[in-house]
Amino acid sequence: MLIFVSCLLLFLTSLALIGLRLTQPTARFAWLVAVGGAMLAFASVFVWLAQMPFEFVLPSWQPGVLFSSRVSFRADGLSWPLALSIAALTLTMLLTAVARPIIANSYTWTGALALGGIGILAVTADNPLTLLLVWAALDFTELAAHLLAVEGVSNNEKVVTSFAMRALGSGILLWGNIVSIAQGSAFNFHSMPANSGLYLVAAAGLRLGVFPLHLPYSSESSLRRGFGTSLRLISAVSTLILLAHVPAGNSASLTPFLLAFAAVAGLYGGWMWLRAPDELTGRPYWVIGLAALSITSALSGNPLGAVAWGCALILVGGSLFLASVQQVWLNRALLIGAWSLSALPFSLTAGAWLGNLGFFLPLVIAAQALLVAGFIRHALRPSGRDTLDSQAGWTRTVYPAGIILLIACQILLGFIGWDGALQVGAWLPAIIASLLTVGLVWATPRFRILNPIRAHWVKGSASSRMDEFYGSLWAIYRMFRRISQAVNLTLEGESGIMWTLLFLIIFISIMTQGLP
Amino acid sequence: MLLFLRERISPLIAGTVASILALTALIIPIDTALLLGSISLKISPSIQFFGRSFSLSNADGSLLAVIYGLAALWFFGTEASGSANRFVSFGLMIVALLTASIAVEPFLFAALLLEMAAMLVIPLLIPPTQKPSRGVVRFLIYQTLAMPFILFSGWMLAGVEASPGDINTTVQAGTMLGLGFAFLLGVFPLYNWIPMITEDSPPYVVGFLLWALPTFIVVFALGFLDRYTWVRTSPQLSGAIQLAGIFMVASGGVFAALQRHIGRMMGYAAIAETGLLMLAMGMQSAEIVNVSFLLLIPRGLELAVWALALSIIKRKAPTLQFNEVQGLARSYPVATTAIILSHLSMTGFPLLAGFPPRLALWQELAGQSLPTSFWVFFGMLGLLFAATRTLAVFVMAGGNNVWKLSESWVQMTMLGLGMIGLFILGMFPQVLQPFLINLPALFNHLGQ
Numbered sequence: 001m002l003i004f005v006s007c008l009l010l011f012l013t014s015l016a017l018i019g020l021r022l023t024q025p026t027a028r029f030a031w032l033v034a035v036g037g038a039m040l041a042f043a044s045v046f047v048w049l050a051q052m053p054f055e056f057v058l059p060s061w062q063p064g065v066l067f068s069s070r071v072s073f074r075a076d077g078l079s080w081p082l083a084l085s086i087a088a089l090t091l092t093m094l095l096t097a098v099a100r101p102i103i104a105n106s107y108t109w110t111g112a113l114a115l116g117g118i119g120i121l122a123v124t125a126d127n128p129l130t131l132l133l134v135w136a137a138l139d140f141t142e143l144a145a146h147l148l149a150v151e152g153v154s155n156n157e158k159v160v161t162s163f164a165m166r167a168l169g170s171g172i173l174l175w176g177n178i179v180s181i182a183q184g185s186a187f188n189f190h191s192m193p194a195n196s197g198l199y200l201v202a203a204a205g206l207r208l209g210v211f212p213l214h215l216p217y218s219s220e221s222s223l224r225r226g227f228g229t230s231l232r233l234i235s236a237v238s239t240l241i242l243l244a245h246v247p248a249g250n251s252a253s254l255t256p257f258l259l260a261f262a263a264v265a266g267l268y269g270g271w272m273w274l275r276a277p278d279e280l281t282g283r284p285y286w287v288i289g290l291a292a293l294s295i296t297s298a299l300s301g302n303p304l305g306a307v308a309w310g311c312a313l314i315l316v317g318g319s320l321f322l323a324s325v326q327q328v329w330l331n332r333a334l335l336i337g338a339w340s341l342s343a344l345p346f347s348l349t350a351g352a353w354l355g356n357l358g359f360f361l362p363l364v365i366a367a368q369a370l371l372v373a374g375f376i377r378h379a380l381r382p383s384g385r386d387t388l389d390s391q392a393g394w395t396r397t398v399y400p401a402g403i404i405l406l407i408a409c410q411i412l413l414g415f416i417g418w419d420g421a422l423q424v425g426a427w428l429p430a431i432i433a434s435l436l437t438v439g440l441v442w443a444t445p446r447f448r449i450l451n452p453i454r455a456h457w458v459k460g461s462a463s464s465r466m467d468e469f470y471g472s473l474w475a476i477y478r479m480f481r482r483i484s485q486a487v488n489l490t491l492e493g494e495s496g497i498m499w500t501l502l503f504l505i506i507f508i509s510i511m512t513q514g515l516p
Numbered sequence: 517m518l519l520f521l522r523e524r525i526s527p528l529i530a531g532t533v534a535s536i537l538a539l540t541a542l543i544i545p546i547d548t549a550l551l552l553g554s555i556s557l558k559i560s561p562s563i564q565f566f567g568r569s570f571s572l573s574n575a576d577g578s579l580l581a582v583i584y585g586l587a588a589l590w591f592f593g594t595e596a597s598g599s600a601n602r603f604v605s606f607g608l609m610i611v612a613l614l615t616a617s618i619a620v621e622p623f624l625f626a627a628l629l630l631e632m633a634a635m636l637v638i639p640l641l642i643p644p645t646q647k648p649s650r651g652v653v654r655f656l657i658y659q660t661l662a663m664p665f666i667l668f669s670g671w672m673l674a675g676v677e678a679s680p681g682d683i684n685t686t687v688q689a690g691t692m693l694g695l696g697f698a699f700l701l702g703v704f705p706l707y708n709w710i711p712m713i714t715e716d717s718p719p720y721v722v723g724f725l726l727w728a729l730p731t732f733i734v735v736f737a738l739g740f741l742d743r744y745t746w747v748r749t750s751p752q753l754s755g756a757i758q759l760a761g762i763f764m765v766a767s768g769g770v771f772a773a774l775q776r777h778i779g780r781m782m783g784y785a786a787i788a789e790t791g792l793l794m795l796a797m798g799m800q801s802a803e804i805v806n807v808s809f810l811l812l813i814p815r816g817l818e819l820a821v822w823a824l825a826l827s828i829i830k831r832k833a834p835t836l837q838f839n840e841v842q843g844l845a846r847s848y849p850v851a852t853t854a855i856i857l858s859h860l861s862m863t864g865f866p867l868l869a870g871f872p873p874r875l876a877l878w879q880e881l882a883g884q885s886l887p888t889s890f891w892v893f894f895g896m897l898g899l900l901f902a903a904t905r906t907l908a909v910f911v912m913a914g915g916n917n918v919w920k921l922s923e924s925w926v927q928m929t930m931l932g933l934g935m936i937g938l939f940i941l942g943m944f945p946q947v948l949q950p951f952l953i954n955l956p957a958l959f960n961h962l963g964q
Contacts, residue, residue: 062946066876136866484774503705
């Protein structure tokens with residue numbers, strides 16, 4: 001029930017904001033309402049600790065004989081840190097909104113609060129059926145928020161493409177479960193057969209929110225920084241929880257291939273993140289890199305590691321992406337994120353490499369070092385950010401409090417509240433990764449290959465490749481459409497009935513051949 | 517009488533009558549005296565009409581409640597759709613005839629009543645002062661061809677029951693029966709009239725037709741399966757039904773994905789849905805009745821919402837082609853959202869009404885044949901592609917288009933209620949349980 005309370009606080013606040021926007025569009029206290037609701041939700045997640053683990057199960061679908069699974073949510077040592085991270089991110093997004101150029105009750109606040117509530121439901125989902133339902137709610141929320149916010153044909157098209165990719169990801173999870181049922185297993189996370197692992201990874205890949213690579217925001221819009229951050233990070237985490245639930249032993253035959261794939265994705269994400277011109281342009285690569293590390297942990301039989309990387313994705317990434325204001329001490333405080341990502345003892349990710357990674361360990365350490373080095377570079381290079389000098393006095397307190405909240409949560413989760421707290425972890429790989437990070441930070445300004453690539457170059461190259469890809473897909477589609485038009489013209493034309501009867505006779509002939 | 521009333525009143529009267537009939541079917545038991553003070557009320561289980569008996573039992577109550585409840589939904593939406601007065605009057609007649617088809621004894625006469633209902637649809641499909649389109653003519657031809665096949669097969673099946681060893685009669689009877697239902701349901705490849713009429717005729721009427729006829733035909737077909745042991749137990753017939761279902765789901769999905777006309781897309785989605793019903797009827801499972809009705813009830817709501825929204829859009833964009841509806845989401849947000857939600861529901865998108873029945877069907881099919889499940893999945897992917905394409909076209913608006921509401925309050929209310937219904941059925945399918953629980957009693961042998 002406590003899960004429901006936390007989510008309800010966010011949903012009710014979201015509804016209150018809609019009501020205020022409709023009745024009093026200029027109300028100045030709308031922000032206070034939003035922050036108040038988010039703060040209560042954040043505090044309520046701590047109350048979970050008093051009762052954990054616990055479940056919240058909805059009434060079963062009827063007829064019971066047709067629906068074996070029930071919609072259920074579970075708060076435990078795996079889901080709690082993620083729920084806390086999502087609640088913290090939502091609150092920070094609203095607190096830092098005071099430093100944006102326009103501060104008014106907008107659908108983005110409503111969307112962010114709803115997204116936070118659905119995100120908490122997603123990370124606590126206890127079976128694939130529940131996850132599918134929550135994912136669908138997440139997809140609808142994202143779709144509505146985006147369509148209301150973006151302008152232009154191309155941007156709207158990107159929104160629909162993103163929705164379609166996520167829907168396809170949900171479809172693949174559903175198919176994985178059909179395969180599971182066909183092989184006599186139940187519709188739950190724990191008894192999936194070996195070959196379902198591939199479907200889960202494919203579903204997660206499509207739903208991570210990295211395709212299309214850049215969401216439809218103009219490069220400097222506050223929407224991109226505020227709501228875009230919530231959207232990207234919560235979407236990714238709501239997907240990663242799927243992998244955290246799957247025991248590695250279940251897909252033993254495919255594990256090496258999946259590990260190799262995840263390691264390569266991690267290296268690619270880390271490399272692109274390190275060389276990204278700014279943190280928002282590099283955000284998709286941050287998601288790819290950390291998601292790859294999370295998948296690697298899950299596949300190595302360490303769900304705690306998967307959760308730790310998921311929390312780092314939100315808390316460390318959120319603090320960097322939401323920081324839109326130049327403040328020296330705050331930029332330095334952001335570097336605590338590097339500690340959180342280091343996997344050193346008692347850090348947030350201390351339990352990250354406790355699984356059996358075999359000969360993939362060097363690759364994932366390299367990927368981790370690239371991501372941490374990239375994070376340090378972006379945190380210390382806040383070019384183009386505004387300053388707080390021109391802002392009202394209270395915003396100079398509220399804005400840093402938002403960023404500090406995420407940093408505090410990183411430290412807090414290293415010590416209390418979940419199964420991955422107070423871990424010494426695999427300290428040797430952590431030290432190697434840290435040394436490599438120091439080396440990369442030192443080398444970045446000195447070696448040209450490590451220098452950031454220009455933003456317009458990234459965009460141009462990527463978009464031309466994608467354009468070619470889309471072009472070839474459309475060519476195939478047009479070919480099929482011509483074929484379908486020919487079939488329709490034949491069947492719906494003057495001679496259509498004769499053709500239909502001919503098909504029918506052929507069909508009956510085929511069928512009657514099977515009779516004794 | 518409704519033909520002569522004002523357009524605003526007749527839908528209300530028809531909807532109220534249908535609602536009262538639904539409640540009556542749900543609350544008042546058949547053939548049981550009900551004491552209301554000093555008045556004793558009893559619904560007779562059968563009546564005689566032209567020498568034929570029309571019988572209903574208590575088990576029919578839930579079925580009638582579902583049918584008249586959904587019919588009420590259609591009638592209440594008539595005004596919002598802008599359909600003419602004759603829709604409600606003819607609609608009531610059609611529903612009455614179709615209801616008679618499930619009550620008539622001997623039950624083979626249902627084929628005649630179905631044919632009469634199909635004929636009554638014709639005046640609705642043809643706009644006044646216009647010649648019938650090719651799709652309408654083809655619809656009438658196929659429905660008429662179905663009748664002799666069904667009647668012959670019924671006569672031959674009686675012979676098969678008497679001498680089950682006669683293979684020739686069995687094959688002939690099975691073929692006749694299959695052909696009859698293929699024509700009636702518009703089974704692959706006999707469904708080409710569906711996209712044709714969705715392109716030419718009023719969407720609301722087409723939606724009503726695509727809901728009403730298949731619903732009663734499925735009940736009629738379940739009656740056949742229930743009565744004749746040979747039909748029920750024949751693996752060949754079951755295989756043929758499933759194969760036809762697979763073709764319908766897969767081809768419906770693929771053709772929907774390749775359309776540029778949002779009316780035709782509804783037609784292909786309805787075809788795919790009929791395919792799912794056939795797969796449910798072809799299952800070797802005791803859950804045929806539950807799965808079939810779990811599919812049928814949301815279908816009524818999905819098609820009602822979709823057809824109503826299309827009717828509203830059609831006033832602005834008469835051809836319903838992509839190039840005409842581009843960017844309409846900004847001026848008709850409620851109608852376009854309704855189209856997308858009903859379309860997604862028919863793809864089995866989670867959280868919407870179509871998801872629980874498809875999940876149930878998939879679970880049953882997965883236990884029998886993974887390839888069959890795959891083709892269903894493939895068909896649903898085709899529908900999903902079509903839905904996202906439609907969505908992309910609807911939202912493809914330039915920067916200077918502002919959001920506004922062009923729908924009337926009545927239209928928004930009806931569509932809003934329909935969309936809420938889609939979500940309720942998707943999240944809490946157990947709300948249908950009071951209706952579903954008694955339905956297996958209608959078919960004594962199917963649930964065993």
